[in-house]
Amino acid sequence: MDDVTPTNSQINSEVVRVDLGSRGYDIVIGQGELSRLGDRLKSITASDRVAVVTDETIHALHGGAIAEALSDFRTHMIIRPAGEDQKSMAGLDAVLDSLFRAGFDRSDTILAFGGGVIGDLTGFAASVFKRGATFVQVPTTLLAQVDSSVGGKTAINNAYGKNLVGAFYQPRLVLIDTNLLATLPVRQIKAGYAEIVKYGLIDRPEFFEALDDGIGADVLSLEPNALREAISVSCAAKADVVAQDEREGGVRALLNLGHTFAHALELTAGYGGALLHGEAVSAGMDMAFEFSARLGLCPVPTAKRVQDHLSHLSMPIRADMAPFLTDPDTLLSHMRQDKKNEGGNITLILARGIGQSFIEKSASEAELKAYLKDIAT
Numbered sequence: 001m002d003d004v005t006p007t008n009s010q011i012n013s014e015v016v017r018v019d020l021g022s023r024g025y026d027i028v029i030g031q032g033e034l035s036r037l038g039d040r041l042k043s044i045t046a047s048d049r050v051a052v053v054t055d056e057t058i059h060a061l062h063g064g065a066i067a068e069a070l071s072d073f074r075t076h077m078i079i080r081p082a083g084e085d086q087k088s089m090a091g092l093d094a095v096l097d098s099l100f101r102a103g104f105d106r107s108d109t110i111l112a113f114g115g116g117v118i119g120d121l122t123g124f125a126a127s128v129f130k131r132g133a134t135f136v137q138v139p140t141t142l143l144a145q146v147d148s149s150v151g152g153k154t155a156i157n158n159a160y161g162k163n164l165v166g167a168f169y170q171p172r173l174v175l176i177d178t179n180l181l182a183t184l185p186v187r188q189i190k191a192g193y194a195e196i197v198k199y200g201l202i203d204r205p206e207f208f209e210a211l212d213d214g215i216g217a218d219v220l221s222l223e224p225n226a227l228r229e230a231i232s233v234s235c236a237a238k239a240d241v242v243a244q245d246e247r248e249g250g251v252r253a254l255l256n257l258g259h260t261f262a263h264a265l266e267l268t269a270g271y272g273g274a275l276l277h278g279e280a281v282s283a284g285m286d287m288a289f290e291f292s293a294r295l296g297l298c299p300v301p302t303a304k305r306v307q308d309h310l311s312h313l314s315m316p317i318r319a320d321m322a323p324f325l326t327d328p329d330t331l332l333s334h335m336r337q338d339k340k341n342e343g344g345n346i347t348l349i350l351a352r353g354i355g356q357s358f359i360e361k362s363a364s365e366a367e368l369k370a371y372l373k374d375i376a377t
């Protein structure tokens, strides 16, 4: 059989810069890009030690490829079980413990090889390990390639909600190899698509139109051109917002479209896999548009169009969340813990139209409660 591994010169890489001055970094996107990881690492660090944090599923599928890519380095593998419940104190402790036992220094590299769970957990571990070690992201899910590997939000969950314990800690490099997505289950591809369409709904109406015109369906079937376009538009959109507002003092909150609802649904569902983050975000965006229309901020047909786009692609909408919408009071109390809130008011990202989202810093709790009651099952 012919060897189809691309040589370095065959890889057609694209680079998106996250412009954060001395903390700025490249997002490198390409098919087969993993084979260049070693060279790229050598350009950002003098250390030859790398701790690779991954999960059992990814290790079984792609452990050989990352080991080969890092063959010039002394590599220490930290392999965690898969799943959101790894974003916990226990998960953090396990990663830190392994780094200490292996004798890592903060000048060594801690590399997240996985989806958003591994990325958020590893990034947080890197931020606190000896007050901060070199951190690199090699995302392996669509969601991580279009969103979680970029921008430096790292966190674990606790009993009060999602991502409530964490830090802003930027990676030094994000390396995206779209070939890694070939093994990703359809449910996870759809979860990633939610964060892609989010950028269109926030402030890129032309991107939403293109997705709605068929690119969205192509992305879901991993058609290479559509996939690459969606990943690079998403990374560029996120890099632009992060460069303006790294620590979410303002405009970055828009990236949370649908997330106040989503995080409350996820906490209600528990972190055991019944509801994925991207599934909750898909339904949460439907709810944000539905609630905006209910308040008279957004035309009803526009909210319906968003819902139709999602339904047409078999993405979750509010109606699919019935099992998690039974208790409006508890959902509201989860929403009161959201990190965007200020002065006791609930902050929500609402929309006046597609690509016209905005930050509402004092959403009416009475209206929100009435909405949650009306949709309760």
Ligand SMILES: NC(=O)c1ccc[n+]([C@@H]2O[C@H](COP(=O)([O-])OP(=O)(O)OC[C@H]3O[C@@H](n4cnc5c(N)ncnc54)[C@H](O)[C@@H]3O)[C@@H](O)[C@H]2O)c1
Pocket: 055, 056, 057, 058, 061, 082, 083, 084, 087, 114, 115, 116, 117, 118, 120, 140, 141, 142, 143, 144, 147, 148, 149, 150, 151, 152, 153, 154, 162, 163, 180, 181, 182, 183, 184, 185, 188, 191, 192, 195, 276, 277, 278
């Ligand atoms: N930091 C941020 O900015 C940010 C942004 C969005 C989401 N998030 C967080 O990301 C998390 C969700 O991330 P996710 O959707 O990537 O989920 P995940 O990390 O749980 O990965 C999903 C599943 O896919 C498997 N998997 C990963 N790569 C694979 C591959 N190439 N082939 C086959 N299986 C593979 C994993 O083992 C896992 O079971 C949530 O915790 C969410 O809060 C963070």
Ligand SMILES: O=C(O)C(=O)C[C@@H](O)[C@H](O)[C@H](O)COP(=O)(O)O
Pocket: 147, 151, 153, 162, 163, 195, 252, 253, 255, 256, 259, 339
């Ligand atoms: O990067 C951001 O900013 C985002 O809001 C991206 C979200 O998709 C992501 O889920 C993020 O982790 C949510 O952040 P949080 O601050 O609400 O925990």
Ligand SMILES: [Zn+2]
Pocket: 147, 195, 259, 277, 281
């Ligand atoms: Zn998200």
